[in-house]
Amino acid sequence: MSYQVLARKWRPRSFEDMVGQEHVLQALIHALENQRLHHAYLFTGTRGVGKTTIGRLLARCLNCETGITPHPCGKCASCQEIQAGRFVDLIEIDAASRTGVDDMRELTDNVQYAPTRGRYKVYLIDEVHMLTNQSFNAFLKTLEEPPEHVKFLLATTDPQKLPITVLSRCLQFNLKRMTPEHIVGHLKHVLTEEGIPFEEPALWLLARAADGSMRDALSLTDQAIAFGNQRLTAGDVSNMLGTIDQRDIERIVNALVDRDGPGLMAEIARISEFAPDYSVILSDLLSLFHRVTLEQVVPGSADNAMGDAEQVRTLARKLSAEDAQLFYQAALIGRKDLDITPDARMGFEMTLLRMLAFRPGSDRREPPALTGGRDTAGADAGDEPEPAPEAPRTAQEPEPEPVTAPGDDDNDEAWLASLDAQANAELAEPEPEGVPKPVSPPRPEPESGPAPVSVPQPAVAPEPVPEAPPVDANGFVWERDFRTLGIVGMPGNLASQASMSRDGDCIVLTLDPGHARLLNSRHEDKIRDALKDRFGDTIQLRIEEGAPGPHTPAAYEERQRQARQRAAEEAIRQDPIVRTLVERFEARVVEESIRPAETPRR
Template identity: 40%
Template sequence: MEHIALYRAWRPQSFQDMVGQQHIIKTLQNAIREQRVSHAYLFSGPRGTGKTSAAKVLAKAVNCERGLGPEPCNECPSCLRITAGNVMDVQEIDAASNRGVEEIRDLRDKVKYAPTEVRRKVYIIDEVHMLTTEAFNALLKTLEEPPPHVMFILATTEPHKLPATIISRCQRFDFRRVSLEEQAAHLRTICDKEGIEADPDALQYIARLSDGGMRDALSILDQISSFTDGQVTYQQVLGMTGGIPSEQFARLAKAILEGDMGLLLELVEQLMQEGKSADKCLENLLYYFRDLLMIKMVPGADQLTDRVLNPAEFQDMASAFSRERLFEIVDTLNRYLGEMKYATHPQTLFEVALMKLCSMHEQGNLAVPVAAASSGSVPAVAGTSSGADPGELDMLKRQLAALEKKLEQAIQAGAVAGGRDHNASPKLQPAQSAPRISAAGKMPPQVDKFIASKDSPDFSAVYKQWSVVLQGVKEEKVTVHAWFVDGEPVSVMEDAVLVAFKNTIHRDTTEKPANRQVIENVMAARLGKPYRLVTIMMRDWNEAAQKSADQPGKEELRLEHEHEAAGASKEPWIDEAIQLFGEDLVVIKE
């Protein structure tokens, strides 16, 4: 006997055979029982959810020879012939291949004739969104006012493509995706009746693969049962469908958590050797971390996802990550997944995405208590072992040093401001406005040490590589480069590079934390060791260097600006103009 595919052999023949659409079944049964059947219906929803099957069952119910009832009898000649497709008055039309206006005009002409074999003519138009605009226009009037013996049932997976004039003439029913539990139960029933032995985990995984479509689930079950001679196991389903077990995702997540790039690359190579596709691996890994985030943030979230087979394992893994880290991982994976479709080498992009995750640091681990910062000690980082990554320690040290510098600058600024207020002349206070606080007035601490180190070998090495640093900043973020290129390195002291700016606004913009971070990352990468960025105005640097050269035993040859050589003006508004616009844009005329 010829084999019939499971999705055809188990196609619903009555409303009670349908899975997961109780809200639609009950409405249609009540309408048939009360003889309030509409002349036009619109069935919309994902593929494999029972739209066409429901249309055929409805056609049998309104034409059953035993009278209108909530279910067709499936025994009378009309029901049997409609099931076999041998009734000319019940037509199923494929709109994808009959989408032109001529086919719809022909249908419109035939509608006026009375049925010859059954009680009502039923036209089932499948994939109705494929009709052309002209075909829809030809169907409008007939759909709105058909003869009393005609019923239209339109089925589509994309209802948004239908004109509003068509939708408004139909009763619309939205078919939903079949839930995981309903699919697994239906698959178990079919396996019992077909003599197929299947593990519960295997059926649940098949249901997850079908994405809510019952027809897809039955097709996968049919394929796997043929391959395994009626013995369906979880591992066989994974091997046949190219799926990845959750244990491998757990190993990937553990390697990301521990920062083990070697293990990550080994696992990726193993997946590729097994024939997995890089884009599917990345997509499933994104789903895995999404589930971890849901379980961590929402109690009882194992009911919110169809991918969790063992919630206890997910709970343990979710507790190992912080919320911020999970948000960053999901965001990064989503971005790389969008780029994957354009990638020439998907495996390479997959590996880069995992290495990116491996190098990310939790924001919470970078927070440093004030007491620890003031004491200058590096606190232990929560969640890390004693063998921490040297890069993490360097970053923590740089951040501690930056905090110390900012604290020292704040203390100095407060002391200077207090001294000015204390010594200010009462006569000058009413006439003078408060000075504008900007980066122009900021002098970096330890300027004397920077002046002493301005001819050091470290500065020479940095100065030679400065064009490489500028190019790196440009490649990383061109907007930061546009402001940073105004600066020029003038000294290097230990782990700090002093950069002098001619224009105040360029210095202010460079000092922003986000821009500073970009520049310091590039300097660490291009100069071979981490450096802090310290800024100063060029005129302040020249003045400080000149004062140092004027001291006994020191001489310095220095180029001066024209108006500097003649003597800087003592007028306060001239100094303010220079601070606002820079020396290059200010011309002093006598």
Template identity: 45%
Template sequence: MSYQVLARKWRPRSFQELVGQSHVLQALVNALDQNRLHHAYLFTGTRGVGKTTIARIFAKCLNCEQGVSSKPCGQCSSCKEIDDGRFVDLIEVDAASRTKVEDTRELLDNVQYAPTRGRYKVYLIDEVHMLSAHSFNALLKTLEEPPPHVKFLLATTDPQKLPITILSRCLQFSLKNMTPERIVGHLENILQQEQIPSETPALWQLARVADGSMRDALSLTDQAIAFGDGKVSEVDVGAMLGTIDQGQVLKMVTSLASANAAHILASVATLAEHSPDYLAVLDDMLSMLHRVAIAQAVPDAVDNSQGDQEQILELASVMTAEDVQLYFQIGLVGKKDLPLAPDPRSGFEMALLRMLAFRPDGAPVAPKALKIAVTTPSPTSSDDNTQSVSSDSLAEGETSDPEPEAVNLSSPEPVVESPAHDQQVVEKVAALVEVEEHSETQKPVKDNFEPPVIDDQPQEVAQQETVQQKTVQQEAAQQEAAQQKTPPSSPVDVQVPDNHAPPAMEDVPISAYEQADHYGQDESFNDAAPPEWSAETAALNSVEASYVQEQPVVSAPEIKPQASPVRAVVELPAKEHRVDFDALNEASWIQVYRGLPLGGVTGTIGSHCELAQKEQGVIALRLDAERSTLYNDTHRQRIEKALGEYFEQSITLTIDTGRIVGETPAAWRERKIAERQQEAKDSIYSDAKVQNLVEAFSATVLDDSIQPIGNVIK
């Protein structure tokens, strides 16, 4: 009899022999045992995870001569014929080769006929996503309401390409990829029964390359058996796959943890003898660093998918989280720079040395003798090709070449300059300290900056400016006295910028509404205080500039503080300028609102209200529905309080949302602004000089550049 490959020989013939996919088996087994069978099943998943195998076992469970159950006998003629692939009522269709609508129609013409041998006629359509759109349309009606003796089993690796109308008619089961641990366990069981010697590290390599596919793992095992002359060894599998031994990668990561550049270069030299793919080596190192980072964050989350769980946990205990993140980031950048290097090896070595060079200065270094078992293949060994060494075994075996000390490239020794230079620096620092002490004892610290209150009294403003000028003169005199105490060897000329308060706003007769500046703004926007300048800051800037530029006299640049916005204090208008409560109407509501000390969102909400009704002690406002997004009862209470203070009586305020009929304060303000803008334009266009310029040079007046003078709205 001819040889049968492992993937076919060891294909499961019952649900009990299946490896993994327990979430799918539970649903199918319960449905078979309880006789709750659907007419269409869809199995999705990557290649080699058991889609077709589960479908065949399910067909065997349906047509077993012993009855429908989750455990077919496997001995009857129906079970044997299904295993051999010659059961007449199991119609397997390769949708990739029969994509036309004519093929689908020919297939469905026989659906109405009863099964020949079995209990059910089972249609197994593999790679169903390859069918054409017309084929799916032809299949829809039959798939939705097939005869009671027909079952559809669909399998695909790309369910996204299936129409939603097909998905809605099937029970969908998504098969998971096989974990490396599960693949290794299954391979060990098969090789043990086949009486083929194997090494566990070799099986781990096969499991990693299989990438979750059990069929790929069995096919690679067949290849490894042939390559290794009847055995599966780590060296043979590594040579067959062309992969890098994980022991070498672990050794380099261990050397990084110990900050041992000599060991790193020695590992690269050993690795270069096999002409590796350095980009793949970097990928393996990044994968290992990723698992180390996971072990540091959540130790229980580290799996044994690479067969090195203990080594990863050991590395996580001796490496800092900062180092792991730094090495990972530098490795990612090194992958992009590797094609630009003169040769791949030099680019790979520079990436590793860069990890040590940019290591934070003062960070703890892991012990050099890490007790991490590293499996390293011996190129000249015979059958037994593995040996267990630690990261410091290389140094212990090298008697002629002693182990070099760890080198931290990121912390060079400081450069010692001339004594004269040191004396000059000391004198400058002493001068700075003396200036700071003198300033701290003489100048009070201003913890809270309060903006000046703007009113209509020019005399008080002038007095305030006079006081500020005196304060600045005193500070300048103190600074000059401090400079006289500076040693002659470091003449530092420190100029203290003026510490003027923000300039006073222009004294213009603006209304309370414009003073609050609440139209569409929040009160907190104007609370920022201007930056304060001190003698200490100026002295520090001056000494730093003198130290860097080595100039005998350095003056700090005069930086004028920018004037920050200052919110004016809003007061209620005088009683003779207020509107009486009895005279309140829709026309006078705008005047009343302009006299209310409201700001922020509350002021914006109130400006979009109109007077709806007024009774004795009760005012009803109507808010524009388009402006009611931010309205709540808090704003109503603030407006109610402001109205009570304005009319000097108890006011009950109600605000409803609706359609605005009259003119709101916000609309009035916009109209006034538009009128002032139009007046400014008329003034420009009617000016004789402007008219002469337009006529003489064919000039054009830019309307956007015309702005009214002043900001008073009357």
């Protein structure tokens, strides 16, 4: 006897054999038990979820020789012929190949004839959405008022394409996609009955690859059995599908959690040998971090949809909420970027490196700065960096442009000097109204090639000195010196919104209620550790809710920023050259575009 594929061999023979469509089966069973039968049923859903299977089972229920029943005997001639696909009163039509109006007219002409063998003549029309509009119009009247001996069973994967006039004439049942748990459970039963040894992780790989279709799952299982020589292992299934198994995902995540850069790179190199679909790996990581966050927010909510519930619970305990969110966002952005990266592995690798490099609390490595042609990173530890050759410019200030000199540099210097002298004189003594302004000396025509001369840049006004904050006994000013504590990430952001007071070895941070609600024990531990590093191990920390007042690091930094902004704007407004350009050439300063030069934090 020839081999029969698993998808056909294990097709359900009764409603009890069906997996995962209980909501549809319950309605049909109750209708059969109470003899409340509609003349047209529409079954919708993705491929391989049981639409035509339910149609054939319903045909058996209607034509079983024991009577209309939700439990056909399976032994009578009608049941056996339907099971074998040769029952004359079950007419299966593939609408994808018979779409014409003539085909539909032939069907409607034959509807009037009584069934030959069975109780009902059953028309099972698959992919009914493929019919043309003319075919639907020819079919509507028969669909609405068929003879008593006719039942229509329609199946489609795309109900949106059906006319509303067809939908309104049918009882519609939407079949769900199979969950991985349902598929794995059914595969275990099938493989046990077939006597095929298997590893459970291999079944989860097949269930995820099936994407909700039981038929696809059985077809992939057939392929995996052949690939693995009559046994199913996770490694063989992973190689066959071109994916990685859950253990590979676990190793990647463990390297991220342990901040193990070399281990992470080694794992990427190992899985790249299988030429996997990196988008699928990132999708698996997204699903994992989503479920980890769900477990952190709602403990006990982790399901076993991917066969990794225990791993999810373990990660939820090991990862901070910030890390889980960072990993999720990095994977989401990296998956979008895969299509535009020159190489898929490079995009995947960069995504994981972002997760590793930008975790809260990770070391920040600044790039080496070059000073005077020498790399300061290679200088001796005691060397001081060389001073910059000129004062820093504001962000608004453009680079100096070369000015054409008239013949020789002396003439050009004289011309610039006269312009500066005139501008200074005008600033010192305003002209009375009605008196014409003196015309600046004409610039002589150049006699030879241009020579670049740098225009002197206006000096940036010194940074204003803010009001002196209170200083504690150790000379430490909380709002000014907070950044020297090295508290980063969410703990640093929250602590910067607090004011500090000290009573002996007890440091009290006062936070407003909104920020205090975001503070958890993990954040407090990081803040306490930083304070102990600065003030000694005897320091204790207490967090209080209240109004922090103006002496918080965040408020201090905002005051400094505003002061620098005002100073930069004033420096631009008072610059003699700028004023000359405004007065003589009707130039306009766009003040909202002025930015102060960045100054290093203390």
